[in-house]
Every structure is written in structure tokens, then in C-alpha cells.
Amino acid sequence: MQNTYTNPIYPYRKSADQNTATPAHHPVVIIGAGPGGLALSIDLALQGIKSVVLDDNNTVSVGSRAICFAKRTLEIMNRYGCGKRMVDKGITWKKGKVFFQSEQVYDFDLLAEDHHQLPAFINLQQYYFEEYLVDRTQDFPQIDLRWKNKVLAIESTKNLNTLTVATPDGEYTITSDYVLSADGANSKIRTMLGLESKGQVFQDRFLIADVVMKADFPTERWFWFDPPFHKNQSALLHRQADDVWRIDLQLGWDADPDVEKQEEVVRPRIEAMLGEGIEFDLEWSSVYTFQCRKMDHFIHNNVIFVGDAAHQVSPFGARGANGCIQSVDNLSWKLARVLQGKAPVTLLETYNTERQHAANENIMNSTRSTDFITPKNEISRIFRDETLKLAKNYNFARTLVNSGRLSLPCSYNDSPLNSIEVETFNTNLTLGSAPKDAPLLIDNRESWLIDYLGNTFTLMVNIDVQTPEKLIAELNLLAHQDDLKLLLVTGNNDEAKNSRIQTTIAHQIIIDHKNIILDRYDLTPGSTYLFRPDQIITGRWKSLSNVQVSSAIQTALGFELEK
Amino acid sequence: MKLNVEANFTDPDAFYASLTDLHRNLDRQQSESANARLILLLANHIGDLTILEEALTIAGEVK
Ligand SMILES: Cc1cc2nc3c(=O)[nH]c(=O)nc-3n(C[C@H](O)[C@H](O)[C@H](O)COP(=O)(O)OP(=O)(O)OC[C@H]3O[C@@H](n4cnc5c(N)ncnc54)[C@H](O)[C@@H]3O)c2cc1C
Numbered sequence: 001m002q003n004t005y006t007n008p009i010y011p012y013r014k015s016a017d018q019n020t021a022t023p024a025h026h027p028v029v030i031i032g033a034g035p036g037g038l039a040l041s042i043d044l045a046l047q048g049i050k051s052v053v054l055d056d057n058n059t060v061s062v063g064s065r066a067i068c069f070a071k072r073t074l075e076i077m078n079r080y081g082c083g084k085r086m087v088d089k090g091i092t093w094k095k096g097k098v099f100f101q102s103e104q105v106y107d108f109d110l111l112a113e114d115h116h117q118l119p120a121f122i123n124l125q126q127y128y129f130e131e132y133l134v135d136r137t138q139d140f141p142q143i144d145l146r147w148k149n150k151v152l153a154i155e156s157t158k159n160l161n162t163l164t165v166a167t168p169d170g171e172y173t174i175t176s177d178y179v180l181s182a183d184g185a186n187s188k189i190r191t192m193l194g195l196e197s198k199g200q201v202f203q204d205r206f207l208i209a210d211v212v213m214k215a216d217f218p219t220e221r222w223f224w225f226d227p228p229f230h231k232n233q234s235a236l237l238h239r240q241a242d243d244v245w246r247i248d249l250q251l252g253w254d255a256d257p258d259v260e261k262q263e264e265v266v267r268p269r270i271e272a273m274l275g276e277g278i279e280f281d282l283e284w285s286s287v288y289t290f291q292c293r294k295m296d297h298f299i300h301n302n303v304i305f306v307g308d309a310a311h312q313v314s315p316f317g318a319r320g321a322n323g324c325i326q327s328v329d330n331l332s333w334k335l336a337r338v339l340q341g342k343a344p345v346t347l348l349e350t351y352n353t354e355r356q357h358a359a360n361e362n363i364m365n366s367t368r369s370t371d372f373i374t375p376k377n378e379i380s381r382i383f384r385d386e387t388l389k390l391a392k393n394y395n396f397a398r399t400l401v402n403s404g405r406l407s408l409p410c411s412y413n414d415s416p417l418n419s420i421e422v423e424t425f426n427t428n429l430t431l432g433s434a435p436k437d438a439p440l441l442i443d444n445r446e447s448w449l450i451d452y453l454g455n456t457f458t459l460m461v462n463i464d465v466q467t468p469e470k471l472i473a474e475l476n477l478l479a480h481q482d483d484l485k486l487l488l489v490t491g492n493n494d495e496a497k498n499s500r501i502q503t504t505i506a507h508q509i510i511i512d513h514k515n516i517i518l519d520r521y522d523l524t525p526g527s528t529y530l531f532r533p534d535q536i537i538t539g540r541w542k543s544l545s546n547v548q549v550s551s552a553i554q555t556a557l558g559f560e561l562e563k
Numbered sequence: 564m565k566l567n568v569e570a571n572f573t574d575p576d577a578f579y580a581s582l583t584d585l586h587r588n589l590d591r592q593q594s595e596s597a598n599a600r601l602i603l604l605l606a607n608h609i610g611d612l613t614i615l616e617e618a619l620t621i622a623g624e625v626k
Contacts, residue, residue, distance in 0.1 A: 379599075382599045386596055386599040386600045386603060390600060390603060
């Protein structure tokens with residue numbers, strides 16, 4: 001059925017570990033090469049950490065699952081060096097229509113904020129997303145990706161994990177300090193360790209189909225509530241790469257999944273939806289029941305759960321893979337520093353607390369969308385329907401219509417890793433939040449702030465102070481600190497002055513030529529922002545003190561947690 | 564408490580009459596729909612979540 005995409009088949013290769021007399025030992029073993037496992041291996045490699053990745057299959061996602069990848073995910077992919085490829089292949093969209101029964105109630109344009117390198121989100125089939133990650137893993141000698149390696153058993157003690165792995169050449173055993181379990185929603189590792197993911201199954205079924213349209217169709221997201229072609233249910237039409245369109249049809253709880261996914265049943269439904277005379281090929285169809293659930297704790301001994309294995313959401317609002325990648329982003333730099341002896345082991349516990357907070361937020365958002373789409377009782381349905389009717393003429397009601405919200409990153413506002421904030425910044429960015437991108441000039445070249453953040457701590461300082469001597473002295477004390485890079489920002493293009501500062505502290509200067517950094521960060525002269533290796537804002541001050549910055553880095557590395 | 568529970572109508576009797584007039588010729592189902600629209604309109608006018616939550620709490624308490 002699938003014509004636009006052929007799954008790559010990756011070769012199984014026998015590893016030296018399969019011939020050793022005693023089990024080989026690795027610092028990090030990742031189970032699963034889905035979006036989570038692949039991203040983990042790349043993020044760790046970027047920070048100098050080796051890993052072995054085991055996957056039971058030899059290809060990427062079969063059939064499309066995730067399609068919507070949001071800005072924060074793309075920023076992380078940009079840090080990994082795959083963002084551009086994904087954006088180029090994906091569909092950037094911003095318009096949509098909402099229908100209720102037989103009429104269109106409104107249309108919208110997301111009008112994303114200007115001056116960002118990456119779009120608010122793209123639609124890209126999950127198999128492409130994974131394929132590009134697999135390709136990127138090839139650039140790192142630190143990554144040992146093993147296809148057709150299925151983990152059959154795990155034993156975990158406080159300090160050591162032992163894994164039994166099945167391959168086409170038989171079984172072998174390896175040990176590791178850490179296991180990162182990214183083996184998906186039905187994680188067997190979780191079950192083997194007697195752990196659970198708890199939550200809610202929605203009493204509903206959805207047909208997810210990918211079709212190729214033969215004719216032009218607008219690049220818009222169309223959502224129908226209770227359409228005439230599918231009474232009392234909902235439907236979604238959304239464009240992906242290669243002229244493939246995603247169709248979601250709500251089927252109700254009583255639908256028989258085996259019957260519903262057959263082409264002769266799917267076809268008439270889609271014909272009714274697209275209208276007469278629209279020709280299409282059916283690429284893929286499957287029937288899903290959705291759940292929102294998570295584990296109470298993402299860490300068990302030295303086994304750390306990531307992605308769907310740790311937290312699962314219904315797809316409305318696209319927070320599954322997006323949430324998964326943000327968990328990877330959160331965990332990798334922490335684990336790297338623990339393994340390098342630069343941070344206490346307790347730092348890992350903040351992966352659990354920060355991402356539990358995020359998982360709750362993602363589950364809350366997905367549940368709210370699901371409840372709007374599938375009202376739980378008669379009065380909820382009345383409110384839903386009346387909201388949609390009012391939305392036709394009244395703008396306010398459109399804000400209540402919820403067919404899935406844009407996936408936004410969670411802010412770790414209460415994180416113990418944040419410094420204490422004493423001054424007021426006139427911006428909606430807070431400590432614990434992801435950065436906001438901005439255009440800049442470097443060596444007379446246009447570039448983007450987001451390209452200069454991450455992988456190490458980053459200190460962004462506005463150097464346009466009246467008397468720069470003190471600032472330069474402070475900067476010099478930080479210039480050669482391990483795991484810290486400086487980002488010196490000026491609002492003016494005074495080359496003579498800039499090159500003077502540049503030579504005094506031997507550091508490149510970036511020019512905020514459109515004043516967007518100043519605006520978005522309230523980065524007035526002397527102001528300083530400290531970003532974590534995952535780009536999260538962790539400290540900020542109105543003037544620079546190397547003592548404050550050093551102590552903020554210690555806090556962000558978890559040394560305060562020890563006390 | 565931010566929700567105003569003191570008398571605030573410019574003309575209570577007229578409001579009450581209009582409210583019952585709205586429902587006079589409606590059947591049960593139509594009335595439920597009209598009530599829903601009315602709640603949505605008024606809730607948006609108030610806007611502030613704290614005030615709305617207070618109203619929701621009181622509405623949930625009264626038996
Ligand atoms: C219909 C649908 C639509 C979706 N739409 C979106 C969307 O628009 N946006 C979004 O963000 N998310 C979406 N999602 C969610 C998204 O697909 C998941 O969140 C994402 O795949 C999670 O990635 P993961 O790496 O945690 O797990 P998975 O992708 O499930 O990967 C797990 C991997 O582990 C391997 N594995 C399992 N067990 C073992 C073992 N014992 N040994 C070795 N390997 C093993 C598997 O083969 C697999 O490769 C959607 C999901 C569905 C079903």
C-alpha cells in the first residue's frame with residue numbers, strides 16, 4: 001500500500017561483545033532506537049559520552065505515527081545538527097479551518113511570532129524524523145547502534161545492570177552502569193522490573209490513515225466536529241511531506257478495529273470526507289485507542305525511563321514525540337556530567353522532578369483536548385456544541401475550541417537548579433524556561449541566537465556598559481572556565497570598539513542588529529543570562545559577577561541538592 | 564473573595580423577567596443550549612479565572 005516511502009533496512013552486524021568470555025561492560029546502554037533512543041545517543045555523543053543502542057528491529061517506524069513536530073523539538077534537532085533537514089522536508093503550515101456539522105465555523109492563521117529561525121511547527125512523518133536521526137548517528141564514533149538486538153531480560157541492582165540480548169546469532173550478555181529505557185509505550189523493561197505506567201485509557205477508537213491526493217488540496221489543518229459524513233464523531237485532515245495527507249477519524253468505542261482498517265471500509269469514509277471526485281491512494285491505515293499515563297518515578301536504580309515508556313499521551317496536541325525529545329534534552333547533559341564526575345549523582349533526580357512536572361502538563365493538555373473532542377456526558381456535549389455555534393460569529397468562543405493545542409515546552413520555574421532571582425527583568429521569559437530565538441550578526445553574517453546556545457553552559461552578556469573595565473575583568477575570570485562559553489552581545493556595530501573588546505578578552509562578539517535580543521531578554525547593558533547545556537535559562541543578573549555565575553553553575557549542576 | 568455576591572443588578576426584576584422570557588417558548592433541550600450559550604457569554608465577560616472558579620465553586624455547593 002505504501003508508495004511514497006520505502007523503509008530503509010539497516011544491517012545487523014555481529015558485535016565483538018558477542019564473543020567475549022565475560023560480559024562486556026558499557027557506561028550507557030540505550031534500549032530502543034525510536035525517536036527517544038536515537039536522540040539520546042546523539043545528545044550524549046555531543047557531550048563526549050559513548051553509548052550502545054539496542055533495537056529489536058532493523059528499520060524506522062513502520063507506517064506514520066507522529067506528524068507534528070513543534071518549535072522546541074526543532075530547536076533541539078538543530079542542536080543535534082538535523083533541524084534543517086527536517087524543516088526542509090517537512091510541511092510548514094499556519095492556516096486551518098474548523099467545521100461543525102455541515103458548516104465551516106471559522107478559519108485561522110497562527111501568525112507565528114517573527115524573528116525565529118525555526119517555524120512554530122512542521123508536519124513530517126515519523127519515519128523521516130527517525131531516518132534523519134539514524135543518519136546523524138553515523139557521524140559519531142561514540143555511538144554503537146545495534147539493529148536486531150532485542151533485550152530479553154534485565155537485572156538491575158543499585159550499581160550494575162545486566163542485560164540479555166537476542167540477535168540472529170543467538171543470545172549474549174552485557175553489563176552497564178546506566179540503562180536508558182526508551183522502548184516505547186508498552187515497555188517490556190518496565191514490566192520486567194515490576195514497574196507500572198498508570199493513567200487513563202480513553203474509551204474511544206481512532207482510525208489513522210495516510211492518503212496520497214491526486215489533486216491539489218490546500219496546506220491547511222481541517223478539523224470537523226460532528227460532520228454530516230461522520231455523524232457524532234470528529235475528523236481531521238492534515239498535510240504531510242510527499243503530498244501525503246493524514247486523516248484521523250474518530251470511530252467510537254464500539255468499532256471493531258480489524259474491520260475498520262480494511263480498505264473497503266476505510267475508502268467510503270474518506271470519500272465522504274473529501275467530497276466527490278477527489279481521487280486518492282490509501283498509503284496506510286491503522287486503528288488506535290489512546291491513553292494518557294505515566295510512571296510515578298522515571299528512575300529505578302540506574303535504569304532511567306525516557307519517552308513513551310515513561311510518559312504517554314493521546315496525540316491531540318502532539319505532545320508524545322515532542323515531550324519525548326524534551327525529556328531527552330533534559331536528561332542527556334545531566335547524565336553526561338554525572339558520568340564525567342562534574343556533577344553529583346543526585347542531579348539525575350531532577351530529571352525525574354522536572355520531567356514529571358512536564359508529563360503532568362502534557363497529560364493535562366492532551367486530556368483537555370480529548371475531552372473537548374469526545375464530550376464525556378450530555379451536558380459536556382451541549383457546552384461543546386454551543387461553543388462551536390458561538391464560534392461562528394463570536395471571536396471569544398474560538399479560544400475555547402480545542403481540537404489539540406500547539407505543543408509548547410514546559411517551564412521548570414520551580415526547579416531547584418535555578419538560581420535565586422533578585423532583579424526584575426521586563427520579559428515573559430522566566431528562570432527555567434526555554435530560550436527565545438533572535439536574529440544576530442556575527443562576522444558580518446546573519447545568524448541566529450539558538451545556534452550559539454547549548455551543549456555547554458552559555459553566558460550571554462550585554463557588553464555595552466559605560467566603563468567596560470570592570471566587566472572585562474569579570475569576563476576574563478570566566479573566559480577559560482571549563483564547560484562554559486561566553487556570548488558577548490552588543491547593540492552597536494562600532495567595529496573599532498568591538499575589536500578592542502574582542503582582543504582584550506579574546507572572544508567573538510555578536511551584534512544584536514535588530515534589537516530583538518534586547519527586547520526578548522530585556523538584555524540591557526551589563527545584563528547577563530546563564531543557559532544550561534539544554535539551553536534552559538537558569539540564572540540572570542543586571543550586572544556581571546563571576547562569583548555569582550560560578551555559584552549559579554554549581555547550583556545548576558546540583559551541588560546545592562546535596563546539602 | 565473577588566466574586567461580587569452583593570446585589571449588583573441595575574434592574575433585578577427586569578433581568579429575571581428577560582431570563583424567563585428567553586426560555587418561555589423553548590423545550591428542555593433548547594433551554595439547555597440557551598443556558599450553555601448564556602454561561603459562555605457571561606463567563607467570557609468576566610474573564611478572570613479566579614472569579615470564575617469562585618462562581619463555579621458556589622454553583623457546585625448549592626444543593
Ligand atoms: C497515531 C499516532 C499519532 C501520533 N502523532 C504524534 C504527533 O503528531 N506528534 C508527537 O509529538 N507525537 C505523536 N505521537 C506519539 C509518538 O509517536 C511517540 O510519542 C514516539 O514514538 C515515542 O518515541 P519513543 O522513542 O519513546 O518510543 P517508540 O517510538 O515506540 O520507540 C521504541 C523503540 O524501542 C524498540 N524496542 C521495544 N522493545 C525493545 C526491546 N525489548 N529491545 C530492543 N528494542 C526494543 C522498538 O522497536 C522501537 O524502535 C503519535 C502516536 C500515534 C500512535
